[in-house]
Amino acid sequence: MHTIDSKALERAVHDIIFAGREFSSRGWTPATSSNFSVRLSPELLAVTVSGKDKGALTPSDVMVVDMAGAPVNDTRRPSAETLLHCHAYRSRPDLGAVVHTHSLAQTIVSKLFAEQGYVELGDYELLKAFSGTATHETSIRIPVFANTQDMQALATRIGEHEKSSPIPHGYLIDGHGIYTWGKDMSEARRQLDAFEFLFQCELELRKLRR
Template identity: 50%
Template sequence: MSAIEPVEGTHNPGREAVFDVTRYAVAAEAIVEAGRFLYQQGWSPATSSNYSARIDGEHIAITVSGRHKGQLGAGDVMVVDLAGRAVQSACRSSAETRLHTILYEVFPDVGAVLHTHSVKATVLSRLLTPGQPLELEGYELQKAFAGVETHESVLTVPVFDNTQDIGALAQQTRDWFRAHPEQPGYLIRGHGLYTWGKTMADCLRHVEAFEFLFECELETMRVRP
């Protein structure tokens, strides 16, 4: 095991910690590739969104705050511990970092988390009745999510109110998913989607499936108000 080199030119290397450089590099590359794909789909415009991938039981790789997601490079991915503290870097991760680390704590098998800002997720979350989750039922594509074997089921997607108090929101999401561990994602009202998976490929599949289902729901609302 060895530690990644501090970011060149920084004067505050952050917390000292040891983690596997190779695993960091693999995680960072997966994040960079995901960013290109999600930007091309229009689901992560400009500097919105944030992505992460697990390095080990104590560290994750996560996008640096304010970076264009369609133009990510290795220097745009940093390391934080599960408390959200930067490790050997003076860079700053997203203000929503704790929403990522909570998921890695609650779900030890999660290997990647993606937060996107698509038009459909944003609009649909604003149309739903406050306090009520989105319930997806009868769609064949529900089977894109792990553990769902039939369209004859209900996929519940909680919708949390948007807030600048990320600590409180992180606690709220942690409590909900401890009680509902089978669910693969959630919406923040007027904000976007959070979803996760064992691998980055699983996570990207979830984003695609959610986007299709969100579009179906919006189209249904349009033709059948």
């Protein structure tokens, strides 16, 4: 039997609704896609329910699930991709928030680099937005995984990848979108913002260098 910390849930709901409005206003959550979560305790997380316009979320659009993705005191369905959120929290005990969006740049970059299997972002000042990075003189590698509707299989594939190559900041799914995270929602939002900007840089550079 799980006990839900009502204060933590209230804060999580606020953070999720705020993030939804921001990401939606920037066009990153088309057609009810995308999902967000916040950790409530070592065993529980608050996550968006399935569907819903992410720019118009209300407190009733957020539900509590355990780390296996099972609803707690709720009969509704969580977001289809909840298992990927659970996987991120289970493998990173310090994680406080996970965000997943489907922006144009994220989707195009995922397709462009799917065959290579990763995107390399190097020598950008904005790399300092990623936790643990203090200089532009570096590069980070974001893996691109093949898309599937089988979230259990995808979580397993990501886990296998992490055994040999840790994924510190996030990953892309081919033709789909990005997952990134942080110790809290503000760090997750900052990383997502940085990814979005750097992906747009890569796409513009590609056009200009032709």
